[in-house]
Amino acid sequence: MITKEHPMTPLLRMDRIPHIWCPTCGIGTAVSCFAAALKQNEIPLEKVAIVSGIGCTGRVAGYMKVDSFHTTHGRAIPFATGLKLARPEMKIVVFSGDGDLFAIGGNHFIHAARRNMDLTVICVNNFIYGMTGGQLAPTTPLSAKSTTSPYGNYEHPFNLPHLAASCGATYVARWTALHIRRLTNSMSEALNKKGFSFIEVIAPCSTVYARRNRLGSGLDLMKFYHDNCEIKNGANPEEADIGFQSKIIVGKFVDKEKPSFIDNMHVGLKRALGDKYIPYGGDDGAK
Amino acid sequence: MKFWRTPLDADKIKVPHGETYVIKERCKGCGFCVEFCPKRALRLSDEFNIKGYHPPEMIGKDECVNCGLCEMICPEFAIYCLEEEEVQVEG
Amino acid sequence: MKADPKGVLTGEHYLDGDFACAEGALAAGCRFFAGYPITPSTEVAERFSERIPEVGGIFIQMEDEMASMNAILGASWGGVKTMTSTSGPGFSLMMENIGLGAMMEVPCVVVNVQRGGPSTGLPTMVGQADMMQARWGSHGDYEIIALSPNSPQECFYVAIEAFNLAEKYRVPVFIMMDECVGHMTEKVIIPPAEEIELYPRRLTNSPPAEYLPYMPEDDLVPSMIIAGQGYKIHTTGLTHDERGYPVMTAEAQEKLVHRLINKIRLNADHIIHIEEEDTEGAEVVVVSYGISSRVALAAIDEARAAGIRVGRLRLITVWPFPEKRIRELAPKVKAFVVPEINYGQMVLEVERCAAGQAKTILVSHGGGDVHNPQDILEAIKESIK
Structure with a gap:
């Protein structure tokens, strides 16, 4: 029956498929949507780079057939910052998990958002540390169980869109792995956005999150998203908190214009130095 | 394709038709494609792949409208649709 | 260039x-x-x-x-x-x-x-x-x-x-x-x-289809690419093969890590840069680096004035350690004197390479200040006794 090629073949390292993600994990779906967004935009693949940190989602870099960098835990954003500044003509996408981006890498996230660094950050949020076997994450909802919160979580979790928006991100959206069309469209918009864009993708982790919390499989979580997500484009992200198995508000929350880090750098230095200012890589900003 | 009630402009609308391809050995049997296919055109087959999962199969050949949902939602890059020639709408 | x-x-x-x-x-x-x-x-x-x-x-x-x-x-x-x-x-x-x-x-x-x-x-x-x-x-x-x-x-x-x-x-x-x-x-x-002579980036000449990001050249160093040029490489902090893909095996670990070590160790002679003065025929060689090497000069001058044959070896390259040179000198000198602003770090390397053939004397200092040259002089005098 395999007479033709999978349409994603040019975008993925098919020599590395099957990937390491468990059955009913949602990360593969997020990757699929991202690949579709790249296709939709007809972005030349040599001008895209993916930077990931550590964890299940950290492995995304290894499966996309673009320049891809699998860095250390939490450090994808500063690595991507350096890469973007050195190759301003490229689209640099950080693809990583909630623990990586918001626990160990939280400081880098808020500062990249503050600077309005020209990056797209995609966070697959599965509410848990998957790779290490299901420990408490900064996104684990109150009362959810993990191997390090065996009696139920009593820490307040992050509301990621609210965090991103309040730190200055110019584009903030949240979807689940079920919202494939909307997620793909959001990824397209984010790729074309100047400055810091952020997309949270809520995705099922069947092996350690669903199982420990007796929520069935990843498929059951997808059905839960189907029944319990409320699309509220333009909603105040402050109201998008996520409780344990509660309603999930999804949508595009922020889409605004603001000079990016690179814009501001050129303008500021040109103003101060005049003709003495030599922009990196020449006047076109590209090297 | 069969409608519950034939739309008034049925003669002007071309319903796309897709052919679904499954790369069986990649499938991990998550069931996303089966559960969320808007045409309910897929089911898990009885056959086993090398990993021991049941890859999906088409129920009715003509049901697929090439919406591409299965291709996008599949976390394993194991299923895809390609557009086939259009089918006649039955009254 | x-x-x-x-x-x-x-x-x-x-x-x-x-x-x-x-x-x-x-x-x-x-x-x-x-x-x-x-x-x-x-x-x-x-x-x-x-x-x-x-x-x-x-x-x-x-x-x-x-x-x-x-x-x-x-x-x-x-x-x-x-x-x-x-x-x-x-x-x-x-x-x-x-x-x-x-x-x-x-x-x-x-x-x-x-x-x-x-x-x-x-x-x-x-x-x-x-x-x-x-x-x-x-x-x-x-x-x-x-x-x-x-x-x-x-x-x-x-x-x-x-x-x-x-x-x-x-x-x-x-x-x-x-x-x-x-x-x-x-x-x-x-x-x-x-x-000013510069060493340019080792960019590959291979086309993307033939390029392997971690295939070493003769000196064990692989050639590189620049992101955005269509090579679509993958690189990772995980143990990886020549393609840059993660490989979780002892064999891949041995192959990769051994090469990372050897590309420096086997090229050490090309890397190491030291400064020597009067080490041939010296009874004692002062091994030092950074500010301590300048403080030691006063002590060396005084020791020479007192008739002690003192040589001076300054580490400009600290790592890889100039192991070979210390091993050559060890049988010819009575002692190495190592002043450093710590309680014994590079002296451990000197001692290891001297391998008991010469005394190794640390002149330590806790920091916040440099050595008193007198302390280094005392150590030099002590070392030849």
């Missing part, structure tokens, strides 16, 4: 070591600096932030040293020569990603202007106690290169050498300064650009 005149501030200057180091980096073609303020290295970052917009480069102050280190790794993959500078506490924070730099084989330069430690220690005062951290600070087995200048003029030249070595061996290179050298102001002569 010659230096780009844009970055070379040719002429006679009166600069401190930190500024001279920044000028050396600019002369070497460094066009990206990411850093975080920390005494006593802040002046390196300050000099860069002021100078780099006029030479076509980028400066960014990051949120911490982990970010700085990662930013220079990312930028280096973007095809630019990169550097960061820090001091003890920041050096500790960088360690994680210095390991990533070693594993991904990223050319970059890290300046550590050493101060007294441990912890916050003596922020404004001298120390030399990060020497072993430079060698072993990140987890796992790897080899790096570290250089130690002893004057602002040498800071300039060592910075150029550091970039050349980083590019040639695709490895993070450390400039292990100390507070005294960093803050000492002296005459620095910057030569014309055409007198």
Whole structure:
């Protein structure tokens, strides 16, 4: 029956498929949507780079057939910052998990958002540390169980869109792995956005999150998203908190214009130095 | 394709038709494609792949409208649709 | 390849070591600096932030040293020569990603202007106690290169050498300064650009379809690419094969890590740069580096005046350690005297290489100040008894 090629073949390292993600994990779906967004935009693949940190989602870099960098835990954003500044003509996408981006890498996230660094950050949020076997994450909802919160979580979790928006991100959206069309469209918009864009993708982790919390499989979580997500484009992200198995508000929350880090750098230095200012890589900003 | 009630402009609308391809050995049997296919055109087959999962199969050949949902939602890059020639709408 | 005149501030200057180091980096073609303020290295970052917009480069102050280190790794993959500078506490924070730099084989330069430690220690005062951290600070087995200048003029030249070595061996290179050298102001002569020889990035000649990112060349170093040129490489901090793909086996680990070690060890003779004076026929050789090498001069002069045949060996390359030379000298001398501003770090290497054939005497100092030359003189006198 395999007479033709999978349409994603040019975008993925098919020599590395099957990937390491468990059955009913949602990360593969997020990757699929991202690949579709790249296709939709007809972005030349040599001008895209993916930077990931550590964890299940950290492995995304290894499966996309673009320049891809699998860095250390939490450090994808500063690595991507350096890469973007050195190759301003490229689209640099950080693809990583909630623990990586918001626990160990939280400081880098808020500062990249503050600077309005020209990056797209995609966070697959599965509410848990998957790779290490299901420990408490900064996104684990109150009362959810993990191997390090065996009696139920009593820490307040992050509301990621609210965090991103309040730190200055110019584009903030949240979807689940079920919202494939909307997620793909959001990824397209984010790729074309100047400055810091952020997309949270809520995705099922069947092996350690669903199982420990007796929520069935990843498929059951997808059905839960189907029944319990409320699309509220333009909603105040402050109201998008996520409780344990509660309603999930999804949508595009922020889409605004603001000079990016690179814009501001050129303008500021040109103003101060005049003709003495030599922009990196020449006047076109590209090297 | 069969409608519950034939739309008034049925003669002007071309319903796309897709052919679904499954790369069986990649499938991990998550069931996303089966559960969320808007045409309910897929089911898990009885056959086993090398990993021991049941890859999906088409129920009715003509049901697929090439919406591409299965291709996008599949976390394993194991299923895809390609557009086939259009089918006649039955009254 | 010659230096780009844009970055070379040719002429006679009166600069401190930190500024001279920044000028050396600019002369070497460094066009990206990411850093975080920390005494006593802040002046390196300050000099860069002021100078780099006029030479076509980028400066960014990051949120911490982990970010700085990662930013220079990312930028280096973007095809630019990169550097960061820090001091003890920041050096500790960088360690994680210095390991990533070693594993991904990223050319970059890290300046550590050493101060007294441990912890916050003596922020404004001298120390030399990060020497072993430079060698072993990140987890796992790897080899790096570290250089130690002893004057602002040498800071300039060592910075150029550091970039050349980083590019040639695709490895993070450390400039292990100390507070005294960093803050000492002296005459620095910057030569014309055409007198500065640079080692360019080892870019591959292979087309994308044939290129393997971690296939080593004869000197065990693989050639590199620049992101965005269509090579679509994958690189990871995980143990990987020639394709850059993760491989979780003991065989892959042996193949990769052994090569990372050997590309430095087997090329050590090409890397090592030491300064020697009167070591042939010496009874005692003073082995030193950084500011301690200048303090030792007074003691050496006095000892010679007292009729002791004293040789002097100064480590400009600290890592890889000039093992071969110490082994050659060991049977010919009575003793090595090693003054350093710590309680015994490089002296351990000297002792290891002397292998019992010569005495090895440490002249320790806790930091915050330099040695009293008298202490070094006493040690020299003691060593020949």
